[in-house]
Amino acid sequence: MLSIITAINQNYVIGRDNQLIWHIPEDLKRFKKITLGKTIVMGRKTFESLPKVLPDRKHIVVTRDENYSTSDNRVTVIHSIKDILKYKDSPEEVFIVGGEQIYKQLLPYCSKLYLTEIMSYENGDTYFPEFNKADYEIIEYEKHYDNYIKYNFLTLEKKFFRNNGL
Numbered sequence: 476m477l478s479i480i481t482a483i484n485q486n487y488v489i490g491r492d493n494q495l496i497w498h499i500p501e502d503l504k505r506f507k508k509i510t511l512g513k514t515i516v517m518g519r520k521t522f523e524s525l526p527k528v529l530p531d532r533k534h535i536v537v538t539r540d541e542n543y544s545t546s547d548n549r550v551t552v553i554h555s556i557k558d559i560l561k562y563k564d565s566p567e568e569v570f571i572v573g574g575e576q577i578y579k580q581l582l583p584y585c586s587k588l589y590l591t592e593i594m595s596y597e598n599g600d601t602y603f604p605e606f607n608k609a610d611y612e613i614i615e616y617e618k619h620y621d622n623y624i625k626y627n628f629l630t631l632e633k634k635f636f637r638n639n640g641l
């Protein structure tokens with residue numbers, strides 16, 4: 476099964492200058508709790524924006540550069556995003572963690588979205604793709620307010636995927 480995890484603001488902005496815009500400790504904790512021990516898939520730009528390889532997670536990095544490599548054995552480099560689609564029907568939950576290019580290509584194949592919805596309107600240069608909320612059922616919704624930032628944790632499940640299993 477493929478899931479997306481992302482933090483987006485009211486303009487669907489996810490980043491600027493190859494970085495995250497917000498620093499919300501509770502959001503980082505949630506990201507860690509949800510992805511720990513799992514496989515995370517990201518574009519080469521998001522990988523390079525990380526301060527370090529994230530502990531206890533298998534990383535899959537997508538790039539078109541056939542010479543791209545890393546010596547870290549927790550990181551697998553792949554060149555075709557289609558290789559990720561095999562996880563669509565696997566019992567293992569694999570997380571698509573960004574950025575814009577990767578979300579855009581894989582959103583149609585993801586059955587769950589773990590969203591942090593930030594209640595602000597900063598400008599950025601990368602966006603989450605627009606999607607129809609009516610296609611999803613909200614299975615978790617939690618409001619938060621820390622350090623003058625209002626944000627919500629939501630988990631959305633695609634209706635088609637849920638009905639398909641009945």
Ligand SMILES: NC(=O)c1ccc[n+]([C@@H]2O[C@H](COP(=O)([O-])OP(=O)(O)OC[C@H]3O[C@@H](n4cnc5c(N)ncnc54)[C@H](OP(=O)(O)O)[C@@H]3O)[C@@H](O)[C@H]2O)c1
Nearest residue numbers: 481482490493494495518519520521538539573574575576
């Ligand atoms: N708010 C959030 O939750 C969140 C999460 C993650 C990232 N972000 C932000 O998103 C921004 C980065 O997003 P981005 O869209 O610029 O970059 P990205 O999606 O992280 O990476 C793009 C790169 O992925 C590779 N790629 C894309 N499609 C491919 C395909 N079909 N086949 C093979 N390789 C492919 C290419 O690498 P090559 O150029 O090497 O070929 C491309 O340049 C940053 O600001 C980051 O902080 C935000």
